[in-house]
Structure formats: C-alpha cells, structure tokens
Amino acid sequence: MTTIVIAEDHQMLIDGVKSFFEYDEEIKIIGSVNNGEELIKLVELKQPKLVITDIRMPKMDGIAATKIIKSKFKHIKVLALTMFDQPDAIKQMLDAGASGYLLKNSGIKMLSKAIKVIAEGNTFFDPNVAFNFMNDYIDKNVTIGKSDQIVLSNREKEILQHIANGKTSKQIAEDLFIAKTTVDTHRKNMIRKLNLNSGNELVKYAIDKKYQF
Incomplete structure (x- = not known):
C-alpha cells in the first residue's frame, strides 16, 4: 500500500482527494497539512511513502520543503500538485528531488495514475507541462499522462x-x-x-x- 501525506493550503482540495481515495485498497492518505513547515513535521512523524505538495504555500513553499524532505528521507517520493506550468517552477521541483509534476486541473484520475507510477519508482509528468528539458534532470523511466484536453497557459x-x-x-x-x-x-x-x-x-x-x- 502507498501511504501518502498531502500539503495544500486549500482544504477543499485536500478533502476531495481524501474522499476519492477513502476506499482505495492501494492508496491511503495518512495525514494532511496546510503549509510547508507543518509538512516537514508530518513527514518526520508519519514516514509516508509519498508526499503530495503544492508549490505556493504559507510559511514554507513546496520547493523548499521538498529539498528538506529529500535530504532527510531519500526513499520518500514527492509529487508536485500545482497550478504553475512555468518551466522554471518545474525545473526547481525537479532539482529539489520531485519524482512527478501534475497540474491541479488534470483531474483526480490522473492523480491516481501519477501516484501509482511514482510508487513503482518511476517518474510521472502532466501532459500539459513543458518537458522539453526534462532529460537533463531525470534518469528514471518517465511516464507522460494522457489527456484529451489541451490546456494552453x-x-x-x-x-x-x-x-x-x-x-x-x-x-x-x-x-x-x-x-x-x-x-x-x-x-x-x-x-x-x-x-x-x-x-x-x-x-x-x-x-x-x-x-x-
């Protein structure tokens, strides 16, 4: 089973994710917080297999939090779930150690797919993010999500x-x-x-x- 903690400053999104995975036998949400500082504490306490984090959050952003998490717990995977599709944001999350990058408008089913791909040790990216430079940062198998919806920034x-x-x-x-x-x-x-x-x-x-x- 993939245990997960979520860091997101919009409680409604957290509640939606928890509700979707409530009866999933492979994915279990074991905690959630609303800022980066609390995320660090929660990861230390719960030791999840995967962290889902937004980038922009109070007190500490997701990039800084990811750096700390990966420096302390290299085995814990990180998935960015955000509205930012700018190449700089993607690059910073990759450099911080994230194993995936997903836009919030991609839908809950793609989130489920991303979680499973990352839990298997691979890397997952939203089909609508810029990834022409990703080979410079990734040395694992990469999965690009499939979507019928074309989203231009x-x-x-x-x-x-x-x-x-x-x-x-x-x-x-x-x-x-x-x-x-x-x-x-x-x-x-x-x-x-x-x-x-x-x-x-x-x-x-x-x-x-x-x-x-």
Whole structure:
C-alpha cells in the first residue's frame, strides 16, 4: 500500500482527494497539512511513502520543503500538485528531488495514475507541462499522462495571438519583455501540446484560432 501525506493550503482540495481515495485498497492518505513547515513535521512523524505538495504555500513553499524532505528521507517520493506550468517552477521541483509534476486541473484520475507510477519508482509528468528539458534532470523511466484536453497557459495563448498577427519570436519577445529563447521554448511546447509537426503548422493553427483565444 502507498501511504501518502498531502500539503495544500486549500482544504477543499485536500478533502476531495481524501474522499476519492477513502476506499482505495492501494492508496491511503495518512495525514494532511496546510503549509510547508507543518509538512516537514508530518513527514518526520508519519514516514509516508509519498508526499503530495503544492508549490505556493504559507510559511514554507513546496520547493523548499521538498529539498528538506529529500535530504532527510531519500526513499520518500514527492509529487508536485500545482497550478504553475512555468518551466522554471518545474525545473526547481525537479532539482529539489520531485519524482512527478501534475497540474491541479488534470483531474483526480490522473492523480491516481501519477501516484501509482511514482510508487513503482518511476517518474510521472502532466501532459500539459513543458518537458522539453526534462532529460537533463531525470534518469528514471518517465511516464507522460494522457489527456484529451489541451490546456494552453495564459502566456502561451498570448504568444499564439502574436503569432497569428504575423510576429516573429524576436518581435514577440520585445513586446512581452521576455527573452527570445523563452518565446522559442513556448513555441516548442505548443507544437507538442497541439500534436503539430512544425513551426509552420503552429502558425497555421494560430491563424485558424485567431479569434478564439
């Protein structure tokens, strides 16, 4: 059985997860807290097999908490459950020692899948997060969740609108005050998310959806 503690500052989400797994014979929620500091104490007390943690929390964020947990208990797995889909956030959680990264809008069934994959010693990622750089941080088998829903971030939608208006990556970067490499990364991620084959197909998609963002 996979024993789990959850760190999340929204109690409603915790209650929903507990309710879903209440009668699951393979997964057992053995504790929950609402901030990073309490998470450290709970992990020391309960010694779970897996920690599910948000990134933004009071007192101590999930990244800092993960670093401490992995330094003290290398065998305990960590799954990030968050709304942040920015590459920097993903990179920081990976560097801290997380074995998975899942967005909150992915649904409870994908959370169940992520838990089981990570418990088996593998790595799990939400299909809607940027993962083109992940091979630099992962040396285990990686599972990418499957979803029929395509979720573009607000920044991606913004860049897609600029693409639809015929702007280059350099022009978009100047307009949005971000690096050109950041724009290029978003382009690659959108091509992957939308199951396209090239930058030209992305441009065509952007033009087709110009007034639907």
